[in-house]
Amino acid sequence: MCLRSGEAMRQATQALLTADLSLAERVLQGDAEVDAQRTLCEERAYTLLALQAPVAGDLRTVLAAVYCAEKIERMGDLAAHIADTARFTHPDHAVPTELEGQFTELGEISASMADRLSELIAVPAEGAFAELKHTDHTVNDLHAHVLSLITSTTWSHGPGMASNLALLARFYERFGDQAVSAAKRLDFAVTGTLPS
Amino acid sequence: MCLRSGEAMRQATQALLTADLSLAERVLQGDAEVDAQRTLCEERAYTLLALQAPVAGDLRTVLAAVYCAEKIERMGDLAAHIADTARFTHPDHAVPTELEGQFTELGEISASMADRLSELIAVPAEGAFAELKHTDHTVNDLHAHVLSLITSTTWSHGPGMASNLALLARFYERFGDQAVSAAKRLDFAVTGTLPS
Numbered sequence: 001m002c003l004r005s006g007e008a009m010r011q012a013t014q015a016l017l018t019a020d021l022s023l024a025e026r027v028l029q030g031d032a033e034v035d036a037q038r039t040l041c042e043e044r045a046y047t048l049l050a051l052q053a054p055v056a057g058d059l060r061t062v063l064a065a066v067y068c069a070e071k072i073e074r075m076g077d078l079a080a081h082i083a084d085t086a087r088f089t090h091p092d093h094a095v096p097t098e099l100e101g102q103f104t105e106l107g108e109i110s111a112s113m114a115d116r117l118s119e120l121i122a123v124p125a126e127g128a129f130a131e132l133k134h135t136d137h138t139v140n141d142l143h144a145h146v147l148s149l150i151t152s153t154t155w156s157h158g159p160g161m162a163s164n165l166a167l168l169a170r171f172y173e174r175f176g177d178q179a180v181s182a183a184k185r186l187d188f189a190v191t192g193t194l195p196s
Numbered sequence: 197m198c199l200r201s202g203e204a205m206r207q208a209t210q211a212l213l214t215a216d217l218s219l220a221e222r223v224l225q226g227d228a229e230v231d232a233q234r235t236l237c238e239e240r241a242y243t244l245l246a247l248q249a250p251v252a253g254d255l256r257t258v259l260a261a262v263y264c265a266e267k268i269e270r271m272g273d274l275a276a277h278i279a280d281t282a283r284f285t286h287p288d289h290a291v292p293t294e295l296e297g298q299f300t301e302l303g304e305i306s307a308s309m310a311d312r313l314s315e316l317i318a319v320p321a322e323g324a325f326a327e328l329k330h331t332d333h334t335v336n337d338l339h340a341h342v343l344s345l346i347t348s349t350t351w352s353h354g355p356g357m358a359s360n361l362a363l364l365a366r367f368y369e370r371f372g373d374q375a376v377s378a379a380k381r382l383d384f385a386v387t388g389t390l391p392s
Contacts, residue, residue, distance in 0.1 A: 009361070023257050046259070049249075049259075050252070053245075059246055060242075063262075147359065150355055151360075153356045155356075157355075159347065159353075159354060159357075159358030160346075160348075160353040161352045161355075162348035162355030162358055163343065163359055165356045167249035167362055167363070170363060
């Protein structure tokens with residue numbers, strides 16, 4: 001799920017930056033698979049809880065899995081929102097030339113957070129939250145930078161494009177937030193304490 | 197939690213529409229209480245799962261509680277985001293006169309969804325999802341209407357205000373989505389089947 005949501009984010013960003021309609025549509029179609037995997041994950045967790053009544057670390061791990069599955073499904077949704085914006089604005093470009101660099105970076109860093117989260121799920125290690133939180137600062141900075149540009153008095157592309165970009169930047173920011181939130185629960189599963 | 201998030205939404209909308217700085221700050225401060233209650237709810241659920249190993253309807257109820265607590269905490273966050281926008285734009289008004297009606301309605305309907313969710317949590321009844329989903333259509337329509345106005349060629353308030361309004365409208369839309377999502381889990385707790 002996590003690798004797929006990272007890949008969806010890469011493809012959605014590419015579709016956005018190149019106004020690639022068919023790629024945007026592939027991302028939108030692919031989202032149903034992540035949703036289905038989340039349902040499977042929940043059903044498996046429910047069965048484990050009902051039949052095995054896990055305690056301590058096992059219980060924390062099952063609960064963390066349910067929690068992470070929800071966050072990762074949401075990451076897929078956010079990538080789909082980006083693809084949907086690319087689809088909606090096609091054949092126009094939603095991102096003007098001078099912001100392409102920022103959105104390229106937003107896409108790369110967000111997708112890399114999904115990749116790293118996937119590794120941390122496979123091989124749990126203490127400090128997942130701190131690590132992803134650190135990476136997320138860059139996403140937050142880029143998000144703030146985009147907002148400052150589109151709301152500045154020198155903005156020349158009009159309110160429609162500005163509104164779309166405000167929402168797009170927020171989708172990336174929320175994608176990063178979900179990854180951080182999932183990482184927090186991975187730490188909880190390992191240590192028994194929610195990092196703050 | 198649910199009544200508090202509804203009240204936070206009412207106050208945040210009032211702060212937004214009247215550019216009331218002190219009310220906005222009260223909403224922002226109050227959000228920590230909802231967050232703390234969510235943590236308590238999770239801890240209680242964890243203890244129940246570990247010590248009592250509930251099955252069937254009891255297990256579904258405990259899992260629904262964990263799920264709903266997260267959604268309701270998020271509803272509080274979204275109300276706080278609205279208050280934060282009011283605080284940030286103060287002493288200016290974030291919402292122009294011609295959109296005050298739409299945002300008043302968004303605030304009232306969203307808050308009423310939180311109130312209704314609270315009743316459904318206290319007295320579970322089948323059909324919670326369908327009922328809140330129905331109300332949420334109005335929120336979605338208002339959200340779409342605001343977006344169409346701020347991206348139209350006749351928009352006269354500039355890109356900065358348009359961007360803020362796009363994000364504000366989304367906060368209301370997401371608030372409604374969380375309530376619907378929570379209601380879905382209430383149905384699951386009652387019937388054992390997730391409504392689609």
